[in-house]
Amino acid sequence: MAIITFDHVKKVYGKQTVIPNLSFSVEKGEFVMMIGTSGSGKTTTLKMINGLIMPSGGDIIVEGKSIKEHDLIALRRSIGYVIQGSVLFPHMNVEENIAYVLKLLHKSKEEITQAVDHWMKVTDLDLSLKKRFPSELSGGQQQRVGIARALAATPDLVLMDEPFGAVDAITREALQQEIKKIHAQVGITIMFITHDIEEALTLGTKVMVMDQGQIVQYDTPEVIKTHPANAFVAQLVSRTQ
Numbered sequence: 001m002a003i004i005t006f007d008h009v010k011k012v013y014g015k016q017t018v019i020p021n022l023s024f025s026v027e028k029g030e031f032v033m034m035i036g037t038s039g040s041g042k043t044t045t046l047k048m049i050n051g052l053i054m055p056s057g058g059d060i061i062v063e064g065k066s067i068k069e070h071d072l073i074a075l076r077r078s079i080g081y082v083i084q085g086s087v088l089f090p091h092m093n094v095e096e097n098i099a100y101v102l103k104l105l106h107k108s109k110e111e112i113t114q115a116v117d118h119w120m121k122v123t124d125l126d127l128s129l130k131k132r133f134p135s136e137l138s139g140g141q142q143q144r145v146g147i148a149r150a151l152a153a154t155p156d157l158v159l160m161d162e163p164f165g166a167v168d169a170i171t172r173e174a175l176q177q178e179i180k181k182i183h184a185q186v187g188i189t190i191m192f193i194t195h196d197i198e199e200a201l202t203l204g205t206k207v208m209v210m211d212q213g214q215i216v217q218y219d220t221p222e223v224i225k226t227h228p229a230n231a232f233v234a235q236l237v238s239r240t241q
């Protein structure tokens with residue numbers, strides 16, 4: 001069953017058409033890695049899923065309902081969202097950051113404590129860090145808190161925009177393994193933007209290659225590797241071993 005469907009979506013900024021006509025579906029439980037040239041419309045596509053950007057034409061169906069019919073605030077809270085760099089609330093400690101959406105959803109104190117402990121463990125954050133503020137954490141720890149916060153309300157769908165772009169290679173690999181494990185265990189659907197073809201082929205159950213607001217190829221990592229749709233995709237995968 002599709003959790004996201006783009007139906008002839010168009011996006012225009014001023015006079016510039018950045019997405020002329022985009023149609024695709026994401027099945028429940030997929031881990032879709034989006035990769036493509038800079039400015040090809042990946043972030044715009046992602047932000048149209050949780051209503052941060054509205055399409056200029058066409059329709060987007062999320063969880064069976066057009067975004068035109070969704071309550072956009074409720075939609076945003078129901079979808080996990082992780083972006084590059086620290087986007088934690090600087091005046092809230094780790095515990096408060098992770099609990100943020102749960103509080104908005106009026107969860108009980110016990111439920112919140114349980115969820116905070118659970119997601120800190122899953123993201124490999126020591127529980128002794130609960131009272132620390134973001135400025136007192138390493139980049140990798142901040143990114144882990146960002147992931148724990150996005151997952152704490154156990155969304156069906158998580159959008160990730162280059163979530164590991166700002167961390168060192170070792171932390172990046174650890175976070176990749178963690179998100180892969182979480183995906184396998186929890187069965188959530190993930191849409192994840194990366195500039196790293198190795199990351200795309202390793203993490204994705206599907207890889208979506210974009211160029212100039214269009215999908216060039218959308219298939220399993222295996223097919224992308226063995227049957228690149230054109231020279232652009234071939235060149236992209238040629239950078240891997």
Ligand SMILES: Nc1ncnc2c1ncn2[C@@H]1O[C@H](COP(=O)(O)OP(=O)(O)OP(=O)(O)O)[C@@H](O)[C@H]1O
Nearest residue numbers: 013014016018036037038039040041042043044045
């Ligand atoms: N708010 C905006 N106003 C005008 N143009 C915009 C706006 N946001 C994005 N664009 C333009 O739309 C195009 C697509 O941008 P988008 O951020 O979606 O690309 P991207 O594929 O995510 O790029 P990158 O890989 O560099 O992050 C770019 O040409 C960008 O300059």
